[in-house]
Amino acid sequence: MRRVNAASSRFVYVCGTLTVLLFYALVLHAQPASSRRGVTETAEQRAARYFESVRKSPPQMLAFLLKMPKGGDLHNHLSGAIYAESYVQWAANKGLCVNKTTMAASLPPCDQDQGQVTASTALTNNLLYRQLIDAWSMRNWQYSGQSGHDRFFDTFGKFGAATYGQVGPMLAEAASRAARGHVSYLELMITPDGVASSQIGQDVGWDGNFQSTFNKLKSKGIAGAAATGVQGLQDAEAEKDRLLKCGTAQADQGCSVTIRYVYQVSRGAPLGTVFAQMVTGFTLSNDPQSKVVALNLVQPEDGLSSMQNFTVEMEMLNYLRPLYPQAHITLHAGELAPGMVPPEGLTFHIRDSVMKGHAERIGHGVDIMHEDDPYGLLKELARRRVMIEICLTSNDVILGIKGEQHPLATYLQYNVPVALATDDEGVSRSEISREYLRAAEEQGLGYVQLKTMARTSLQYSFLPGQSLWTDERKFIAVSQCAKDIYSTTEVSNSCKQYLAGSEKARLQWKLEEEFRTFESQF
Numbered sequence: 001m002r003r004v005n006a007a008s009s010r011f012v013y014v015c016g017t018l019t020v021l022l023f024y025a026l027v028l029h030a031q032p033a034s035s036r037r038g039v040t041e042t043a044e045q046r047a048a049r050y051f052e053s054v055r056k057s058p059p060q061m062l063a064f065l066l067k068m069p070k071g072g073d074l075h076n077h078l079s080g081a082i083y084a085e086s087y088v089q090w091a092a093n094k095g096l097c098v099n100k101t102t103m104a105a106s107l108p109p110c111d112q113d114q115g116q117v118t119a120s121t122a123l124t125n126n127l128l129y130r131q132l133i134d135a136w137s138m139r140n141w142q143y144s145g146q147s148g149h150d151r152f153f154d155t156f157g158k159f160g161a162a163t164y165g166q167v168g169p170m171l172a173e174a175a176s177r178a179a180r181g182h183v184s185y186l187e188l189m190i191t192p193d194g195v196a197s198s199q200i201g202q203d204v205g206w207d208g209n210f211q212s213t214f215n216k217l218k219s220k221g222i223a224g225a226a227a228t229g230v231q232g233l234q235d236a237e238a239e240k241d242r243l244l245k246c247g248t249a250q251a252d253q254g255c256s257v258t259i260r261y262v263y264q265v266s267r268g269a270p271l272g273t274v275f276a277q278m279v280t281g282f283t284l285s286n287d288p289q290s291k292v293v294a295l296n297l298v299q300p301e302d303g304l305s306s307m308q309n310f311t312v313e314m315e316m317l318n319y320l321r322p323l324y325p326q327a328h329i330t331l332h333a334g335e336l337a338p339g340m341v342p343p344e345g346l347t348f349h350i351r352d353s354v355m356k357g358h359a360e361r362i363g364h365g366v367d368i369m370h371e372d373d374p375y376g377l378l379k380e381l382a383r384r385r386v387m388i389e390i391c392l393t394s395n396d397v398i399l400g401i402k403g404e405q406h407p408l409a410t411y412l413q414y415n416v417p418v419a420l421a422t423d424d425e426g427v428s429r430s431e432i433s434r435e436y437l438r439a440a441e442e443q444g445l446g447y448v449q450l451k452t453m454a455r456t457s458l459q460y461s462f463l464p465g466q467s468l469w470t471d472e473r474k475f476i477a478v479s480q481c482a483k484d485i486y487s488t489t490e491v492s493n494s495c496k497q498y499l500a501g502s503e504k505a506r507l508q509w510k511l512e513e514e515f516r517t518f519e520s521q522f
Helices: 002-030 033-037 043-053 058-067 084-093 119-123 126-135 148-163 167-180 196-204 210-219 223-243 271-285 304-308 310-323 349-355 374-384 392-399 408-413 432-443 447-459 493-500 503-519
Strands: 071-077 097-099 116-118 183-190 258-266 292-298 330-333 361-364 387-390 418-420 469-471
Touching: 043 058, 043 447, 043 503, 058 432, 071 387, 071 418, 071 447, 071 503, 084 119, 084 126, 084 148, 084 167, 097 119, 116 119, 119 126, 148 392, 167 183, 167 223, 183 292, 183 447, 183 503, 196 210, 196 223, 196 271, 210 271, 210 310, 223 258, 223 271, 258 271, 271 292, 271 310, 292 330, 304 310, 310 349, 330 349, 349 361, 349 374, 374 408, 387 408, 392 432, 408 418, 408 432, 418 432, 418 447, 432 447, 447 503, 493 503
Parallel strands: 071 183, 183 258, 258 292, 330 361, 361 387, 387 418
Antiparallel strands: 097 116
């Protein structure tokens, strides 16, 4: 009996001890995390902890990200930023024609014998409307019989006529959507002079000599193309402001978005046209009054002319760069995947864009690990602080590269600066918050990493002025604002003066204020 009683006593003792321990564990768990750790948890840490708590719920993650401040969108083609629904409406308003077989828009008159109808027909014909939306975007592209790459690049030729004379409304749509996504700064790729540079370049041609071709362009009045571009942007911005009712009590939130422009050069055009556009792009981006802050080479990187002329085009940039010291360069490079070009075609575009083309930022950079000495290149990109413009949705639909196949994690591992961008959100049927969601879902990034990318976007923007940060990796503020950056009290005079002298620092300061407001919710 004593043995039985002893066992029972031990059982009761153990159960009692476990009950007490469980009670204290429940009490401890019920306390705030900051109390358990004995330290005060920051607003950033609370936001990060909340984000992790909803990681298994993409809808809740998206709700979080929709409200998150995102800084800048630095890789955004204006024509690709517009949703097809807007293009259909504009095509109808302008009396354009659409071919019911090819879905291509064209100027009137419409030839019924060639299968053309007025675009306005789509506004009363639901089937035609759906077909146009699909043809003018990547919606349902999987059923088109084309690769994502071909379907994507073919859309631009189909809706091209609908963009004529619509730069103002396009700016309004892009700015308004950016504001809804809590983007405060846009760098929009556009060719503001239209065909002015191209026509002069066609007339002059390319003789293989940089200096003589440059002299011929000047004698043909290439400077006039830049003036045309400046006037075109001023007119478009005035129209944008009117449409968004900027300066009135009914102003759209898009009025608060700061916009600058990146001059796009058609890399697939004849070399004479390419060089002429480069000259105009450099001229505009060298002028701080033009709002054009850089130039870029666009069109498919795997195209025939793009591949054949890549080296010559880098040499053109190398020749022109010293002539325009205030200009900036960002280049599409490495927007390639195995099988699109021969293996050797994957080995040098990113490196040469930086070393020969003087790129300060790289758009996409997807084939980095196929480059010669990729690890050496990664270290060089980190050393030079060349930022990579990451476009996850675009890389998926065009290249078929996503998830673990994407090099974003590698760039982060080697401390290469990166920021998320939309590329062509309208054509891709995406928007900036969903780019952030992809980064969280497919790349496993947490809130602090996403916040760092938002800050990085403004740090590497081509806005004029000094940065708010003396250390861009740890985000340590300049001495003038070091005591003010996390304070909610009145800003010191020294910080006010510093911000007044730098547009970049002012937007960075605004972003920090937005983060404080956002994180206070958690």
